[in-house]
Amino acid sequence: MAQAYVQVTTTTDSRPEAAELARSAVAERLAACAQLVGPIASTYWWEGEIESAEEWMVVFKTTSTRFDELASLITEGHSYDSPEIIATPVVAGSMDYLAWVAEQTETDEDEDD
Numbered sequence: 231m232a233q234a235y236v237q238v239t240t241t242t243d244s245r246p247e248a249a250e251l252a253r254s255a256v257a258e259r260l261a262a263c264a265q266l267v268g269p270i271a272s273t274y275w276w277e278g279e280i281e282s283a284e285e286w287m288v289v290f291k292t293t294s295t296r297f298d299e300l301a302s303l304i305t306e307g308h309s310y311d312s313p314e315i316i317a318t319p320v321v322a323g324s325m326d327y328l329a330w331v332a333e334q335t336e337t338d339e340d341e342d343d
Contacts, residue, residue, distance in 0.1 A: 234294035235320035248286035260300040261290035262334035
């Protein structure tokens with residue numbers, strides 16, 4: 231079966247937190263790349279009220295097999311009670327880039343297969 235790829239997004243309330251999530255995910259090979267975008271203006275419902283806040287978005291490039299571990303890392307390192315963690319499938323892309331993503335997110339267990 232062909233490798234499946236996803237982009238995973240989350241938002242945080244500070245650039246340092248976003249940068250730490252990005253660095254941790256890449257260091258643990260849960261993502262090949264993580265990009266910080268921001269600040270962005272977010273408007274949302276929270277506890278019965280409409281809120282507005284400045285946030286930072288992190289976009290992780292990874293494989294679908296690494297999603298669960300990446301989601302756990304984001305949850306554990308996040309300051310929000312219910313952090314956004316959304317995986318969007320990559321339906322097409324540069325074969326060279328996608329091969330790089332797969333290579334960078336391989337684990338020792340993957341190499342044994």
